[in-house]
Amino acid sequence: MSIEVTGLNKKFGDFVALDDVNVTIPTGQLTALLGPSGGGKSTLLRIIAGLEKSDTGTVTIEGVDATDLPAQKRNVGFVFQHYAVFKHMTVAKNVAFGLEIRKRPKDEIEHRVQELLKLVHLSQFSHRLPSQLSGGQRQRMALARALAVEPSVLLLDEPFGALDAKVRKELRDWLRRLHDDVHVTTVFVTHDQEEALEVADEIVVINEGRVEQVGTPDQLYDEPANDFVMSFLGEVTHFGGVSLRPHDIELETSPKLAGSVEGTVHRLVRIGFEVRLTVLTVDGDEVAVVVTRAHARALQLREGSTVWLTPAAGATVVPRMAAAV
Amino acid sequence: MTSTEIAAVRPARTPRRSGPRSTLTRSSGLGLGIAMIWFSALVLIPLAAVVVTAVDGGWDVFWSTVTNGQTAAAIRLTVLTAVGVTAVNVVMGPLIAWVLVRDRFWGKSVLEVMIDIPFALPTVVAGLVLLSLYGQDSPLGVDVANTRMAVFLAFLFVTLPFVVRMVQPVLEELDRDVEEAAASLGASRFTTFRRIVLPSLAPAIAAGAALSFARGVSEYGSLVLLSGNLPFKTEVTSVRILSSIENDNVPAAAAVATVLLAISLAVIVLLDVIQRRVAARG
Amino acid sequence: MADTLVHAVPDPAPVEEHRRAPRVRRTPTTYVLRFVATAYLFLLVAWPVSLVVVNTFDDGFGSIGSLLADPDMVVALQLSAYVAVWSVVINTLFGVGISLLLVRYEFPGKRLLNALLDIPLSVSPIVVGLALVLVYGGRNGWFGPTLAGWGFQVIFSTPGIIMATTFVALPLMIREIVPVLEEVGIEQEQAAESLGASAAQRFWRITLPSIKWGIVYGVVLTLARSLGEFGAVKVVSGNVLGQTRTATLAVEEKYLNFDPQGAYATAFLLAMVSVACIVVVAIIRPKNHA
Ligand SMILES: Nc1ncnc2c1ncn2[C@@H]1O[C@H](COP(=O)(O)OP(=O)(O)OP(=O)(O)O)[C@@H](O)[C@H]1O
Ligand SMILES: [Mg+2]
Numbered sequence: 001m002s003i004e005v006t007g008l009n010k011k012f013g014d015f016v017a018l019d020d021v022n023v024t025i026p027t028g029q030l031t032a033l034l035g036p037s038g039g040g041k042s043t044l045l046r047i048i049a050g051l052e053k054s055d056t057g058t059v060t061i062e063g064v065d066a067t068d069l070p071a072q073k074r075n076v077g078f079v080f081q082h083y084a085v086f087k088h089m090t091v092a093k094n095v096a097f098g099l100e101i102r103k104r105p106k107d108e109i110e111h112r113v114q115e116l117l118k119l120v121h122l123s124q125f126s127h128r129l130p131s132q133l134s135g136g137q138r139q140r141m142a143l144a145r146a147l148a149v150e151p152s153v154l155l156l157d158e159p160f161g162a163l164d165a166k167v168r169k170e171l172r173d174w175l176r177r178l179h180d181d182v183h184v185t186t187v188f189v190t191h192d193q194e195e196a197l198e199v200a201d202e203i204v205v206i207n208e209g210r211v212e213q214v215g216t217p218d219q220l221y222d223e224p225a226n227d228f229v230m231s232f233l234g235e236v237t238h239f240g241g242v243s244l245r246p247h248d249i250e251l252e253t254s255p256k257l258a259g260s261v262e263g264t265v266h267r268l269v270r271i272g273f274e275v276r277l278t279v280l281t282v283d284g285d286e287v288a289v290v291v292t293r294a295h296a297r298a299l300q301l302r303e304g305s306t307v308w309l310t311p312a313a314g315a316t317v318v319p320r321m322a323a324a325v
Numbered sequence: 326m327t328s329t330e331i332a333a334v335r336p337a338r339t340p341r342r343s344g345p346r347s348t349l350t351r352s353s354g355l356g357l358g359i360a361m362i363w364f365s366a367l368v369l370i371p372l373a374a375v376v377v378t379a380v381d382g383g384w385d386v387f388w389s390t391v392t393n394g395q396t397a398a399a400i401r402l403t404v405l406t407a408v409g410v411t412a413v414n415v416v417m418g419p420l421i422a423w424v425l426v427r428d429r430f431w432g433k434s435v436l437e438v439m440i441d442i443p444f445a446l447p448t449v450v451a452g453l454v455l456l457s458l459y460g461q462d463s464p465l466g467v468d469v470a471n472t473r474m475a476v477f478l479a480f481l482f483v484t485l486p487f488v489v490r491m492v493q494p495v496l497e498e499l500d501r502d503v504e505e506a507a508a509s510l511g512a513s514r515f516t517t518f519r520r521i522v523l524p525s526l527a528p529a530i531a532a533g534a535a536l537s538f539a540r541g542v543s544e545y546g547s548l549v550l551l552s553g554n555l556p557f558k559t560e561v562t563s564v565r566i567l568s569s570i571e572n573d574n575v576p577a578a579a580a581v582a583t584v585l586l587a588i589s590l591a592v593i594v595l596l597d598v599i600q601r602r603v604a605a606r607g
Numbered sequence: 608m609a610d611t612l613v614h615a616v617p618d619p620a621p622v623e624e625h626r627r628a629p630r631v632r633r634t635p636t637t638y639v640l641r642f643v644a645t646a647y648l649f650l651l652v653a654w655p656v657s658l659v660v661v662n663t664f665d666d667g668f669g670s671i672g673s674l675l676a677d678p679d680m681v682v683a684l685q686l687s688a689y690v691a692v693w694s695v696v697i698n699t700l701f702g703v704g705i706s707l708l709l710v711r712y713e714f715p716g717k718r719l720l721n722a723l724l725d726i727p728l729s730v731s732p733i734v735v736g737l738a739l740v741l742v743y744g745g746r747n748g749w750f751g752p753t754l755a756g757w758g759f760q761v762i763f764s765t766p767g768i769i770m771a772t773t774f775v776a777l778p779l780m781i782r783e784i785v786p787v788l789e790e791v792g793i794e795q796e797q798a799a800e801s802l803g804a805s806a807a808q809r810f811w812r813i814t815l816p817s818i819k820w821g822i823v824y825g826v827v828l829t830l831a832r833s834l835g836e837f838g839a840v841k842v843v844s845g846n847v848l849g850q851t852r853t854a855t856l857a858v859e860e861k862y863l864n865f866d867p868q869g870a871y872a873t874a875f876l877l878a879m880v881s882v883a884c885i886v887v888v889a890i891i892r893p894k895n896h897a
Contacts, residue, residue: 051797071800078801084794088816097812098802142798149802347714352806353707357714360705367774368726371738374749378741417647424644428637436645438886439652444828445881447835447855450659450874453862457658458650464658482651514636539729546732546837546855550862563733563838570737570842579741582734589729597722 002027002153002185003048008057010043010209017043018054019209025153025187025202030179032200033189036232040209041189042081045155048187049078062152077146077184079156083138085130091141092117092126098149116144119178136167143175147182156188160195172199193233197221205229222316230318237288238320239281239309246276246290248315252308253299260308263287268296268303279307375586378579390580398557399565400584402476406561407541410480414537418488419530425489426496443485448546451482456551471553476561479547484540488533495529528603532596539592543585656878662867663875670872680857680869684876687854690765690840691833694772698829699822702780707814709781710788727777735774736842739767763845768853771839776832780825787821788814827888831881 003025010018017040025031033041046052048059050071058067066074086094092113099109117123120140130138139159146154159175160168176199179186190196196203197217205212205220205228213225224230227243237246240261252260263281270276275296277289287309291301301307311317349357379387390396425437443451455478460470469475504517545563552559562585569578663670674680708714709721727735743761744751754761761767795817799809815822837855844851852860854877862870 049801051801071797072803072805074801075803076801078798080794080798082794084798086795086798086813088819097799097804101799101803101808145798145802348712349714353712356704357708357712360701360708361720363701364705364724367770368777369723370749371735371742371774372726372730374741375734375738417644420640421644421648424640428641430641432645434889435653436648438882438889439648441885441889442652442656442882445831445835445878445885446656447837447858447874447877447881449837449855449858450835450878453858453870453874454655454659454878457662458655485651514634536728543729543731543734546835549837549859563731566731566733566737567838567842570733570740575737575741575747578737582731582737585731585734589726592729593722593725596725597718 002062003187004058004060005044005048006058006060008044008047008059009055010040010047010052011055016209018047021057021206021209021211023204023211023214025185025204027185028183029201030176030186030188030199031202031204032196033187033204033206034193034196034232035191035206035212037191039191039206041191041206042157044206045078045157045187045189048153049076049155050074051078075149075152077149077151077154079139079142079146079154079159081158081161083130083142083162085138085142087130090127090129091122091133094130094141095144095148097145102149112148116148119147119181120144135163136171139163139171143178147184151184154184154186156186158189158191160190168195175199197233205232207232224316224318227318227320230316235288239285239287239311240283241320242311242317243320244311244315244317246288248312248317249287249289250310250312251277251279251289251291251295251299252310253301253305255308257308257310260310261285262306262308265301265303265305265307268301270296275301277301279309281309372586375579375582378576379583382576382580386576387580387583390577391584395556395560396562396565396577396581399560399562400581402473402560403542403562404588406473406476406480407538410477410484410541411534411538413481414484414488415530415534418533418537419492419526422489422492422496426493440486440489443482448483448544449549451547452479452550455479455482455547460551470551471555471559473559475552476548476559479551480541480544483544483547484537487537487540488530491529491533491536492526495526499525528599532599535592535595535599539589542588659871659874659878662871665868670868671876674869674872674876679852680854680873682850683852683854683857686765686768686851687834687877690768690772690853691830693769694776694833695826695829697769697773698776698780699826701777702784702825703818703822706781706784706788710785711793724781725778727774730775732771732775732836732838732840733842735839736771739770739774739839739843743767743770762843763851765851767843768840768851771843772833772836775836775839776829779828779832780822783825783828784818784821787818791817824888827884831884834877834880 003023005021005023005025008018008021009016021040021044023044033044035041043052047054048061050066050069050073054067058065060066061074061076071078086097089097095113095116096109099112104112113126114123117126120143122137122141122144125133125137125141130141133141139162143156143159160171163171172195175188188200197220200217202214202216203220204214207228213220213229215223220229221233224233227236230236230243235246236243237249239249250257255262261281261283263279263285265277266280266286267278268275270293273293275291275293277291277296279287279289281287289309291299299305299307382390391400421436421440425433425440446454455475456470458465459467459475459478461468469478499522504521543563544561545567548554548559548561548564552561554560554564562581566578566581566585569575569581705724709717740748740762742749742751743754745755745760745762746752748762751762759766761770791814795813796809799813804812835855836853837859840853841856844853844856854873858870858873858877861867861873
């Protein structure tokens, strides 16, 4: 296992930022740290990188106990949310920095820098200053800079946070492809569940300083450990004392299935190919339901229609918590 | 570019940690130690020595020295002139800064350099410079040498940069959109200036005024050749202290120096308060 | 890997150092303000300063020539330069160090120290001189006799002049560097650290280049202030001709001894160095570091 974090605690003053965090991050995979803002993702990442010291606990990287190792000796690549480009150096110099620190021969450095700039599609910008690059280009330069030193792990803190939605999506796909090419153990922080589900091999969900669940995107989506994970990974509605996804509710215009609950369509909104309904049940629940457009047409649904609801067979269901999000 | 984007592109500030917790490492702690020893040896201990010497003489001696007719006249002249000069600077400083930032005309860069000259010029040379236009051989025919006007003029010259240089960067940062928004809401140019611009400049003006007052009160070099140092007339506090030193009356010199130190300290505290208020506003 | 990205990424447009060209709305007020500011600066600075230049060259380069022919004057100029260089070196080392400590670390008493560092800006030079004499004076000072016992004379000698000069110029470097350090932030240093750079390498390769212009400006201001220091030096130097008389002291001396030509020439030399420094930096300093 590439990174092992055990018993990590971190306080800022009285504020508990990390509370007994234990995580194992597999070698060669792309892992996402996912959670709401202020949950402690950056703090965990910075402790792994050695940029922040934990109060208690250990960090092991590639089998080496790195707990007391300074950042400069950990051989991790760190990409900052705001890139932290060296403003006074050209793009090529930025990428060469780590290699120059390691006193590699000049021609080797040059060759490697060219190679990396090609990898991140910045070859034609090598002599520019970072201030002459766009946000996405700076981000890719920062990535090349971190990759140059062949780090044992690559850590990215909200790598696409400061970019607009379109560039963000492109870079996300590109990161996935890059990772498939380079295969370095990569951990990236995000608070965008779509980003995590789409890109990551494995997701660690963090909330209020605690790890809520670790698993593959499918595991997390299909078998959420609790209400928080479930609601964080997608839309959730509450029906008959459980939480479940709106598309996992079966809807009929007559009580065909055993245990179905009667209700009235309160609101009906068509979005593209699907139809979103708000149903007020006789039990007093306000349930969100999603059906396909064809289904809605077949049932001749409109506001005021009487319907019967049943949780679909095999639906992901978790008991409803008191403090559901 | 919207403001949120700018905020996102800006590098994160150094994390501000709460409380007086120390984050010094061993080497930075050592560095701080060495720096503190040097700062103490050069500044803190000598200034403490001034106060201790003044106090050593006893309160009566201190009081009689400070209220001695000639000394009191010098202190009064210094403080009143510094107040007057600061008042002029509070008007002229923002005015000049405004012209430098908002206006565009041929020769503006020369004005820029002129602001820095009083700061760069040796003070004794400053005195000589003013003497050449406002002294005996004045081509203007105004001879203010050895009068109180000379003291005022000298203070005005040496304090010129303070308010201008404090206000200028703030004015540059000031978002002109806000002014245009105010104008679009029907505010006249004067109202816009008074209600929108002036409040943003106020801390910078206050800080510049404090510095210019402090500089005026402590001025010495530019007066040597210009004011004639006439007792009860054009003699300023620093000159008083120097003549006590030259007469080997160190306790008296220390007593008057303590008064000046108290004034500087008040200014420092004022500056600190202004800076905190500005920082709190963000 | 698909190549679409290269084209899809928008062009380098939003650059931080973006600055809008000033829109000038000219009204009568604009012209009045421009006139007032120009007239004020002309009467207070430009005209008097130009008169010194004119007076100096009343008889061609004669006065400057005779100045440089006077061995005592040459010693005075050398002493001024020597003292200024020391003051710049000491204040640069101290200023960079203390600025880093103030911006990058937390420690008890930081706020107090921050305020105390501004003291030399507002203390009368005569008080500075007095304070140093009280502590380092050879006969009655707190430490003076001890130091004299070790054969080290401070007051009435060059070390005292250096100390007085260093004292008055002390805050200038700090005031230039601290805002720059705050603006630059700590992330670049952390990035360098994660790339394997040691503390020394981070300082030389990242921190120093980022605060370069702050230091250059600080050096220029410190140099100008140090060359020009008068009152504090007057008190601590003893003003011994050919030994502890600096160039600024010579200006006064010459003027009072009815040698205005000599005074103007010396003043011109001093002013030229200071003003040249300011002008050169104003020209070479990149605009986005303003
Ligand atoms: N240096 C610090 N001093 C005090 N509190 C801090 C510090 N750094 C982080 N915190 C606090 O610790 C908590 C976790 O912060 P962290 O930056 O790890 O959150 P995050 O999950 O990365 O959030 P985001 O998605 O907004 O970046 C936050 O509440 C934050 O206020
Ligand atoms: Mg974060």
